[in-house]
Amino acid sequence: MNNRQLFLAHLAQTTDFPLMIEVEKAEGIYLFGPNGEKYIDLISGIGVSNVGHRHPKVLNAIQDQLDKYLHLMVYGEYVQTPQTLLAKALTDTLPSHLDNVYLVNSGSEAVEGALKLAKRYTNRRELISCVNAYHGSSHGSLSVGGNEIFKRAYRPLLPGISHIFYGSFSDLERITDQTAAVIIETIQGEAGIRVACREYFQALRKKCDETGTLLILDEIQAGFGRTGKMWAFEHFDIIPDILVCAKGMGGGMPIGAFIANRELMGAFKNNPLLGHITTFGGHPVSAAASLATIQILQEENLIEQVETKANLFKSLLVHPKIKAIRNKGLMMAVEFESFEVLKKIIDQAIELGVITDWFLFCDDSMRIAPPLVITEQEIREACAVILQAIEESL
Numbered sequence: 001m002n003n004r005q006l007f008l009a010h011l012a013q014t015t016d017f018p019l020m021i022e023v024e025k026a027e028g029i030y031l032f033g034p035n036g037e038k039y040i041d042l043i044s045g046i047g048v049s050n051v052g053h054r055h056p057k058v059l060n061a062i063q064d065q066l067d068k069y070l071h072l073m074v075y076g077e078y079v080q081t082p083q084t085l086l087a088k089a090l091t092d093t094l095p096s097h098l099d100n101v102y103l104v105n106s107g108s109e110a111v112e113g114a115l116k117l118a119k120r121y122t123n124r125r126e127l128i129s130c131v132n133a134y135h136g137s138s139h140g141s142l143s144v145g146g147n148e149i150f151k152r153a154y155r156p157l158l159p160g161i162s163h164i165f166y167g168s169f170s171d172l173e174r175i176t177d178q179t180a181a182v183i184i185e186t187i188q189g190e191a192g193i194r195v196a197c198r199e200y201f202q203a204l205r206k207k208c209d210e211t212g213t214l215l216i217l218d219e220i221q222a223g224f225g226r227t228g229k230m231w232a233f234e235h236f237d238i239i240p241d242i243l244v245c246a247k248g249m250g251g252g253m254p255i256g257a258f259i260a261n262r263e264l265m266g267a268f269k270n271n272p273l274l275g276h277i278t279t280f281g282g283h284p285v286s287a288a289a290s291l292a293t294i295q296i297l298q299e300e301n302l303i304e305q306v307e308t309k310a311n312l313f314k315s316l317l318v319h320p321k322i323k324a325i326r327n328k329g330l331m332m333a334v335e336f337e338s339f340e341v342l343k344k345i346i347d348q349a350i351e352l353g354v355i356t357d358w359f360l361f362c363d364d365s366m367r368i369a370p371p372l373v374i375t376e377q378e379i380r381e382a383c384a385v386i387l388q389a390i391e392e393s394l
Contacts, residue, residue: 003022003034004020004022007020019350021033021037021039021350021355022034026041026053026054027052027053027054028052028053028054028371028373029041029052029053029370029371029373029374029378030053031053031355037353038353039350039353039354039355040353040354040355040370040378040381040382040385041053041355041370041371042354042355042356042367042368042369042370042382043355043356043357043367043368043369043370044248044369044370044371045252046221046247046357046367046369047189047220047221047226047247047248047331047369048247048248048250048252049248049251049252049371050224050225050226050248050251050293050297050302050371050372051248051251051293051296051297051300051302051371051372051373052371052372052373053252053371054252055251055252055292055293055296055373057292057295057296058251058252058253058289058292058293058296060292061288061289061291061292062253062285062288062289064288065082065284065285065287065288066285068284069284070283070284070285071279071280071283071284072284074277074278074279075103075277075278075279075280075281075282080282080284080287081284082282082284082285082287082288082291083103083282083284083287085287085291086101086103086282086287086288086290086291086294087100087101087103089291089294089295090257090259090294091259093230093231093294094231094243094259095239097239097261098239098240098243098259098260098261099261099262100259100260100261100262100264100265101257101258101259102257102258102259102265102268102276102281103255103256103257103278103281103282103287104246104255104256104257104258104278104281104282105254105255105256105278105280105281105283105286106136106246106254106255106256107135107136107141107218107220107244107245107246107247107256108135108136108137108138108141108256109136109138109256109278109281110220110244110245110246110256110257110258111135111136111138111140111141111144111183111218111220111244111258112136112138112140112141113258113276114181114183114216114242114244114258115127115140115141115144115181115183115216116140116275116276117242117258117260117264117265117267117268117276118180118181118214118216118242119180119181120267120268120275121214121264121267122180122181122212122213122214124178124179124180125159125160125178125180126160126161126162126176126178126179126180127143127144127158127160127161127162127179127180127181127182127183128161128162128163128164128174128175128179128181128182128183129144129145129146129161129163129164129182129183129184130146130163130164130165130166130184130185130188131146131147131163131164131165131166132146132147132166132188132190132191132194132361132362133145133146133147133163133166133183133184133185133188133190133191133218134146134147134185134189134190134191134360134361135183135185135218135220136220139154139157139158140158142154142157143157143158143161144158144161144183146163147190147360147361150360162174164182166184166185166188166191166194166196167194167196167197167200169200169203172203172204172207173207175207175208175211175213176211176213177211177212177213179211179213180213180214181213181214181215181216181241181242182204182208182213182214182215182216183216183218183244184204184215184216184217184218185217185218185219185220185221185222186201186217186218186219186222186231186232186233186236187221187222187227187232187328187331189220189221189222189331189359190359190360190361190362191359191361191362192326192333192335192359192361192362192365193326193327193328193331193332193333193359193365194326195326195328198235198236198237201233201236201237201238202236202237202238204238205238205239208241214241214242214264215238215240215241215242216240216241216242216243216244217232217233217240217242217243217244218244219231219232219233219243219244219245220244220245220246220247220256221247221248221331221369222328222331223243223245223247223248223249224245224247224248224249224293224294224297225248225297225302225303225306225329225372226248226306226329226330226331226369226372227306227328227329227330227331228303228306228307228310228328228329228330229303229329230297230303231243232328235328241260241261241264242258242259242260242264243258243259243260244256244257244258244259245257245258245259248293249290249293250286250289250290250293251289251290251292251293251296252289253285253286253289253290254283254286255282255283255286255287255289255290297372300373302372302373303372305372306329306330306372307329308376309330309372309374309376309379310327310329310330310332312376312379312380313325313327313330313332313368313379313383314327316379316380316383316384316387317334317383317386317387319387319390321336321337321341321345321390321394322334322335322336322390323335323336323337326365330368330369330370330372331369332367332368332369333359333362333365333366333367333368334365334366334368334386335364335365335366336364336365336366337364338364339358339363339364341364341393342358342363342364342365342366343358344393345366345386345389345390345393346358346366346389347393348389348392348393349385349386349389351389352385352388352389353385354382354385354386354389356368356386366386370382
C-alpha cells in the first residue's frame with residue numbers, strides 16, 4: 001500500500017474529504033510533495049508556523065536539546081532549563097502583572113487549565129463566552145465554544161455557561177458577581193476574523209473589574225506576532241487576568257500555555273494539592289523550540305513587518321468576486337459570495353500551488369494566515385495565483 005492508501009486505511013479521518021496533499025518536505029513558506037509538487041502555504045498549518053517551516057534556529061534549538069534530555073518527569077517537579085528560560089522569555093514580553101506560566105501541550109489544554117484556574121480562584125461556577133467562539137475541541141473547551149453545530153452531538157457538556165455576542169456593549173450587563181470568568185478571543189478566528197473596537201475591550205475589562213470576574217483572553221491564533229504586535233491585546237490597551245496561547249508558540253512543535261500572576265496561579269497548589277497536572281506539558285524539546293521562536297520574532301523584526309505585508313495583500317487582492325477583506329495584521333479573511341464559490345477557488349488555487357482554507361463558522365471567507373517570514377515578492381506570487389484561481393473557477 002502507498003502512503004495515501006495507508007492514510008485512508010489506518011489514520012482516523014475527521015471528514016470524508018481530506019485535502020490529501022502528500023508532503024515530503026517543508027521549508028520556509030513552502031511545502032513539497034514526493035513528485036516535485038511545490039505549494040505556498042498561506043495558512044501556516046492554521047496559524048502555527050509563524051516563523052516558517054523548519055526555521056534553522058528552531059532546528060538548532062531542537063537538536064541542542066535532543067543531545068541533553070527528553071522527557072524526565074511530570075510537569076512542575078524538576079527544574080528543567082528549557083522550561084525556566086521559556087517562562088522568563090514569555091513573561092518578559094508581557095506586563096508585569098502576568099508573571100507566572102503554566103506550560104501544556106496544546107491550545108485546548110491551555111483553555112482547560114485556564115477555566116479550572118478561574119473556577120478554583122473565584123470559587124464561582126458561571127462562565128461566559130461568545131457566540132461563534134472557538135476555544136478547542138476537548139469537552140471543557142468545546143463547552144465554552146460558541147457554535148451549537150459542533151456541540152450538539154456531545155452534550156451534556158459543562159453546565160453554567162452562557163454566551164454573549166462579541167463586540168456587543170449591551171451584553172456586558174450579563175457579567176455579574178456570580179461569573180467566574182469571561183473567556184473571549186481577542187480576535188475572533190473561526191468566526192471569520194472579527195475585530196471588536198478598543199472601547200468594547202475597555203468596557204469589558206471595566207465590567208470584569210467591577211464584578212470580580214476574571215478576564216481570560218484566548219490568543220491561541222492571534223498571539224506571537226500574528227496581528228502586528230506580540231500579543232493582540234496590546235492593540236486595545238487592556239491586560240487580561242489569564243492569557244492563553246499555543247499554535248505559533250512552538251515554531252512547529254506542540255506546546256501551549258496559560259499565563260497569570262503568581263498569586264492567582266498559586267490556587268493550584270492546595271485544596272487539592274496538584275490542582276492541575278500534565279505529564280508532557282512543557283516538554284523540553286518543545287520548550288526549546290518555543291524559546292527560539294520568541295528570539296526569532298524579536299531578532300528578525302518579523303512583527304514590525306506584519307502591517308506592511310498585510311496591506312500588500314489587501315492592495316493586490318482586488319477582484320469583483322471579492323466582497324470584503326477583514327484583517328488584523330496577517331490574520332485575514334477574504335469574503336466571497338458563498339461557500340460554493342469559495343470552495344472552487346480554494347481547490348483551483350491548490351492545483352496552482354497555493355494552499356488556503358475557509359473558517360469553521362464563516363465558510364464564505366478564505367483564510368489567509370501565512371508564515372510571518374513571507375517576503376513581498378512571495379506575497380505578489382501568491383496573490384497572482386489566487387486571482388488566477390478566481391478567474392479559472394468562474
